[in-house]
Structure formats: structure tokens, C-alpha cells
Amino acid sequence: MTKPQIWVAIFLLLFIVLFILGRITKEEEVLKKIPNTDVPVDSEQGSTDYLSGEELFGVFECVGCHGTDLKGTAKGPALSNLAQFWSKQKLISYLRNPDSFMGSERFKKYREKYPAQIMPGFDNKDVKDLGKIADYLLGK
Ligand code: HEC
Structure with a gap:
């Protein structure tokens, strides 16, 4: 070269x-x-399988209006003795579409007591999760 x-x-x-x-x-x-990439799949947002009804009540921010221990706040009523008014199925339907249950006397009173708030519909949530919440509320 x-x-x-x-x-x-x-x-x-x-x-x-x-x-x-x-x-x-x-x-x-x-x-x-x-x-x-080593975060376990369970802690990813989206899976609610491992949450109890009580925990979901917090996660879905029901607590903001209905208070801790279901005692109620200025924004929403206390949730007690619900079993005398609701079956589980009915309560799930209510949570999904509260508007269609507004007619009763009980709810007219709620309208007077909480004029600035209405119960939001949760039809964007998994029915399984609403079922867990219903069980939790009916057991109180
Ligand atoms: C923005 C405030 C607010 C939030 C958030 C909210 N609620 Fe309500 N909720 C109300 C109000 C106000 C009422 C009374 C009915 C009405 O006026 O709409 C009510 C009524 C109810 C009732 C009927 C009570 C009865 O006497 O039969 C149930 C059950 C209930 N809420 C459960 C829930 C659950 C479960 C969540 C969360 C998934 C939730 N609420 C989130 C404000 C709220």
C-alpha cells in the first residue's frame, strides 16, 4: 500500500x-x-378489582358530598338505613341514573335541602363496582 x-x-x-x-x-x-417497567400491573390505574365497596366510595368521591362514615355534609344527605328504601338492583339503577328517581316525596325534600347540589349519575362506572358500593351502603 x-x-x-x-x-x-x-x-x-x-x-x-x-x-x-x-x-x-x-x-x-x-x-x-x-x-x-417493573411496576406491578395491579397498581396501574384502571383495575378496581381489589377495592372494597367502602374504598370505592372514597375513590369515586362520594365522600366529598356524603361525608366520612356516611354522615352527610352540606352538599349531600347522610346515607343510613338505605335498606328500607332500596333493593340492591334498584340502588345500582339509582347510582347509574339518579334523575329517573327524583319524583318521590323523599327526593323532593332533598331538592329543598340541597338546592345547589344534585346527585351525579355514575353510568360511566363498572356495574360490578356500583354493586360493591350498593352492598356496602345497604349493609350500613
Ligand atoms: C356532588 C355531590 C354528590 C356526590 C359526588 C355524590 N352524591 Fe349521592 N347524593 C347527593 C345529593 C344532593 C343527594 C340527594 C338527592 C338529590 O337531591 O339529588 C344524593 C343522594 C344519594 C343517595 C340516595 C339517598 C337516599 O336517601 O336514598 C345515594 C344512595 C347516594 N347519593 C349515593 C352516592 C354514591 C354511592 C356516590 C358516589 C358513587 C354519590 N352518592 C356521590 C350528592 C352527591
């Missing part, structure tokens, strides 16, 4: 080495960007 040929070969080699190094560090960066 002539001298210029040796120089060209050295440059080519250097170029290849730098190129490979560049690829390796890039891959590491990509791996770093993937968020913590």
Missing part, C-alpha cells in the same frame, strides 16, 4: 468505529426513556 492509501484506510476505520459507538449510546438513551 502507498502512504495515501494507508491514511485513507485509517480514516475509514476511525469512521466505522465512531459510527458503531454512536449507535450503541443511542440505544442506551432509548432504553432509559422507557418508564419504570
Whole structure:
């Protein structure tokens, strides 16, 4: 090989080495960007299977209006002795669509007592979860 040929070969080699190094560090960066993958699936939001009715009552923010220990607040009534008014099925239907139960005397009184609040509908929630809440409320 002539001298210029040796120089060209050295440059080519250097170029290849730098190129490979560049690829390796890039891959590491990509791996770093993937968020913590060892979080257990259960703690991901979305699964409510492991929550009790009482816990769901907190998670769905019923507590904000109905208070801790179901004692009621200025925004919503206490929830006690519900078993005398509701079957489980009826209570689930109520939670999904409270508007359709507004007609009764009891509810007219609620309208006077809590004029600024109405019970929101929870038809976006899993019926299974509403069933757990119903069991919890009917057991109180
Ligand atoms: C924004 C406040 C608010 C939130 C949040 C709320 N409620 Fe209510 N709830 C009310 C009000 C006010 C009433 C009384 C009826 C009415 O006027 O709409 C009521 C009524 C009820 C009743 C009927 C009580 C009876 O005497 O039969 C049940 C049961 C109930 N809520 C359960 C729940 C559950 C379970 C949640 C959560 C999934 C919840 N509420 C979330 C305000 C709220």
C-alpha cells in the first residue's frame, strides 16, 4: 500500500468505529426513556378489582358530598338505613341514573335541602363496582 492509501484506510476505520459507538449510546438513551417497567400491573390505574365497596366510595368521591362514615355534609344527605328504601338492583339503577328517581316525596325534600347540589349519575362506572358500593351502603 502507498502512504495515501494507508491514511485513507485509517480514516475509514476511525469512521466505522465512531459510527458503531454512536449507535450503541443511542440505544442506551432509548432504553432509559422507557418508564419504570417493573411496576406491578395491579397498581396501574384502571383495575378496581381489589377495592372494597367502602374504598370505592372514597375513590369515586362520594365522600366529598356524603361525608366520612356516611354522615352527610352540606352538599349531600347522610346515607343510613338505605335498606328500607332500596333493593340492591334498584340502588345500582339509582347510582347509574339518579334523575329517573327524583319524583318521590323523599327526593323532593332533598331538592329543598340541597338546592345547589344534585346527585351525579355514575353510568360511566363498572356495574360490578356500583354493586360493591350498593352492598356496602345497604349493609350500613
Ligand atoms: C356532588 C355531590 C354528590 C356526590 C359526588 C355524590 N352524591 Fe349521592 N347524593 C347527593 C345529593 C344532593 C343527594 C340527594 C338527592 C338529590 O337531591 O339529588 C344524593 C343522594 C344519594 C343517595 C340516595 C339517598 C337516599 O336517601 O336514598 C345515594 C344512595 C347516594 N347519593 C349515593 C352516592 C354514591 C354511592 C356516590 C358516589 C358513587 C354519590 N352518592 C356521590 C350528592 C352527591
